[in-house]
Amino acid sequence: MKIKKDKFKDALASIAKEAKVFLPMKGVYASEYRVWDGAGEPFFERNTALPPKELLFPRSERMYEYDLNAGTVTEAAPDEKIVIAGIRPCDVRSVEHLDKVFLESEYTDVYYRARRENLTMIAYGCATPAPTCFCDSMDVVPTDAPGADVVMNDAGNSYVLTVNTPKGEHIRDLISSFLSEGKADDVPAVSCSLKVEKPDDLHKQLIARFDDPMWETLSDACLGCGCCSYICPTCYCFDIGRENRGKTGTAFRCWDSCMFSDYSRMAGGHNPRPTKKERLRNRYLHKLAYFPERYGTSLCVGCGRCIDKCPARLDITNVPDIIQGSESNG
Amino acid sequence: MNDNLAKMREAAKRALESGDVGYVIGWGATKFPDKTSPLFMRKPEDAERLVWNEYAIPGIAKYLLDDLYPDKPIGVFVRGCDSRAINRMMKDNRIKRENLRLLGIPCDGKDDERCTICRNRNPLVYDELLWDEAPTPEPKDRYFRANAVEAMSADGRYAYWSEVFDQCIRCYACRNICPACNCKECYVDMTATGFQGKQHSRSDNLIFGVTRAFHVGDRCIECGECERVCPMGLPIMGQTQKILKDINELVGDYESGVDAESENYLGVFDLDDKDEFM
Ligand code: SF4
Ligand code: SF4
Ligand code: SF4
Ligand code: SF4
Numbered sequence A: 001m002k003i004k005k006d007k008f009k010d011a012l013a014s015i016a017k018e019a020k021v022f023l024p025m026k027g028v029y030a031s032e033y034r035v036w037d038g039a040g041e042p043f044f045e046r047n048t049a050l051p052p053k054e055l056l057f058p059r060s061e062r063m064y065e066y067d068l069n070a071g072t073v074t075e076a077a078p079d080e081k082i083v084i085a086g087i088r089p090c091d092v093r094s095v096e097h098l099d100k101v102f103l104e105s106e107y108t109d110v111y112y113r114a115r116r117e118n119l120t121m122i123a124y125g126c127a128t129p130a131p132t133c134f135c136d137s138m139d140v141v142p143t144d145a146p147g148a149d150v151v152m153n154d155a156g157n158s159y160v161l162t163v164n165t166p167k168g169e170h171i172r173d174l175i176s177s178f179l180s181e182g183k184a185d186d187v188p189a190v191s192c193s194l195k196v197e198k199p200d201d202l203h204k205q206l207i208a209r210f211d212d213p214m215w216e217t218l219s220d221a222c223l224g225c226g227c228c229s230y231i232c233p234t235c236y237c238f239d240i241g242r243e244n245r246g247k248t249g250t251a252f253r254c255w256d257s258c259m260f261s262d263y264s265r266m267a268g269g270h271n272p273r274p275t276k277k278e279r280l281r282n283r284y285l286h287k288l289a290y291f292p293e294r295y296g297t298s299l300c301v302g303c304g305r306c307i308d309k310c311p312a313r314l315d316i317t318n319v320p321d322i323i324q325g326s327e328s329n330g
Numbered sequence B: 001m002n003d004n005l006a007k008m009r010e011a012a013k014r015a016l017e018s019g020d021v022g023y024v025i026g027w028g029a030t031k032f033p034d035k036t037s038p039l040f041m042r043k044p045e046d047a048e049r050l051v052w053n054e055y056a057i058p059g060i061a062k063y064l065l066d067d068l069y070p071d072k073p074i075g076v077f078v079r080g081c082d083s084r085a086i087n088r089m090m091k092d093n094r095i096k097r098e099n100l101r102l103l104g105i106p107c108d109g110k111d112d113e114r115c116t117i118c119r120n121r122n123p124l125v126y127d128e129l130l131w132d133e134a135p136t137p138e139p140k141d142r143y144f145r146a147n148a149v150e151a152m153s154a155d156g157r158y159a160y161w162s163e164v165f166d167q168c169i170r171c172y173a174c175r176n177i178c179p180a181c182n183c184k185e186c187y188v189d190m191t192a193t194g195f196q197g198k199q200h201s202r203s204d205n206l207i208f209g210v211t212r213a214f215h216v217g218d219r220c221i222e223c224g225e226c227e228r229v230c231p232m233g234l235p236i237m238g239q240t241q242k243i244l245k246d247i248n249e250l251v252g253d254y255e256s257g258v259d260a261e262s263e264n265y266l267g268v269f270d271l272d273d274k275d276e277f278m
Helices: A005-016 A089-104 A110-117 A166-174 A202-208 A214-219 A227-231 A276-295 A305-309 A318-328 B003-018 B044-049 B061-066 B080-091 B113-117 B144-150 B154-167 B173-177 B202-219 B225-229 B237-250
Strands: A002-004 A020-025 A032-035 A060-067 A072-075 A082-087 A119-124 A150-155 A158-163 A238-245 A248-255 B024-029 B036-041 B074-078 B100-104
Touching: A002 A005, A005 A020, A005 A082, A005 A158, A005 A166, A082 A089, A089 A110, A089 A119, A089 A276, A110 A119, A119 A166, A150 A166, A158 A166, A202 A276, A202 A318, A214 A276, A214 A318, A227 A305, A276 A318, B003 B024, B003 B044, B003 B074, B003 B100, B024 B044, B036 B044, B061 B074, B061 B080, B074 B080, B080 B100, B113 B225, B144 B237, B154 B202, B173 B225, B202 B237
Parallel strands: A020 A082, A082 A119, A119 A150, B024 B074, B074 B100
Antiparallel strands: A002 A158, A020 A032, A060 A072, A060 A248, A150 A158, A238 A248, B024 B036
16 A cells, blocks of 8 residues: 655544554654644654653653542543654654553553554654664564554655554545555565674673673763653653642652662662662663563664764763673674 | 864973873864864873864863862963953862863864854963963954843733743753852752742743842853753853943943953842842
């Protein structure tokens, strides 16, 4: 199936009749997946500054409200239908990882589940990886997204569409009047320029080197901000808080970052991760060791955002490099 | 290799070989030709990894706060902006001159917008100067952001700052890079006090924005690092520029970090304060 590029917005308009459509778009200050207003142009040149996690796991989310006068507790139940048109394969993989945490482990997160069930993903196969992209070293194929409901690939003046799921079939039916015949084999292969070599047992080797001096040098330049975790599509830590107004109030949860000092500070003031060395080690190990140990796959999807935006230019790909280097040195 | 880089490597190597310093902070290469990363040199041979080009952009003075009681002085390469950052932190009693070994490197301007408003490319404090100073080119409008905001109506300004801080993800990179944001403990991290709500909302974001602006206030050295590091590309220098502009217009010529002695304008308590403009 194909859709002519000049019919793309008409197709989005058909989808927008029954769901809120999000597109990668340039903002005044930074690019992100934004609500499509019926006119805005998609931004496909490179991946967005902000990842899509906001749509499933908002930076701040009301969980429930209570009113002691009325004796009521009202739980939030997000029910909005959302379609992301043009989500990158790395970001689709990140959603699969979030699913593992919020849906597939022993506890099911009701807020995430409500949003996830209402989400349809139309992936945009990457044509132009940025210099910091390395998803094809992290088991993502830049031009394909098996976890998406529909995959679309650039083929000159049209997009080639591949439908993967029943949700995808629904999208196909909605936009059928704009579709024509066309095969997916017109799609040229795409390769990231940044390559990362890593041994199969990377997670074991990293854990074995928990006390290695390498963490000190890796974290020398770290400023301990939350930038890398907040722009990472797979960093999912949150904090829970309450806002009380007399006898009424709200419980909320909001993003948190293991790079902040108060993240691991305990009552009484003791902090088991006292410096940036321990905090950066934790972030890297969570991505490359703890998550693989538990779920059998790397949590880093190679989107390159943290490399691109780190104020100190820290680079997570240096971690597998060090392990690989010491392997080849014997 | 350019001559200046050779001089820097030589100076770092000499300092490390002599054992006068514990380590030296400069810039090193990354996998990307247009990015450098702060480099910590501990052994003489590390000096070979030093880089000095138009991308030697990140501020490196703030790292001095990570090591307040070093066994030996810390070597730091200082451009104009780094030297003002160091003056700032010395004046604020956060670092001590005797713990520093400052290798002065007159700067040639980097591939970054903030360098177009730089007023001091030459270091203002150093132990040795590695090459000759050159005059700083006429800077662009010092208050370019503040002027743009002043031109708006009151409602326009509210809309402008709301839009800016709606985009803020509160990563605090602007705080962590800023040499004037040097409190021992930031109010933001005192979570039990509730000073700064942890929710991401317009009001909590604006509270952070306004508090940061006033805590930095007159101590801003105009290095522009806060804007460089902001992952959302927010024009937050407009806030401190406005404070500095008011001081310069109401009180007289003032620049922060040009030395480590001059008094601040806002961060002082004086019973005889005329309070004329409060
Ligand atoms: S690695 Fe970079 S982005 Fe992450 S906390 Fe450190 S300085 Fe900030
Ligand atoms: S760790 Fe960095 S490269 Fe990996 S998924 Fe997160 S932001 Fe992307
Ligand atoms: S660096 Fe930017 S996004 Fe981060 S807290 Fe500062 S203003 Fe907000
Ligand atoms: S320009 Fe920004 S980073 Fe630099 S001193 Fe002023 S507030 Fe701090």
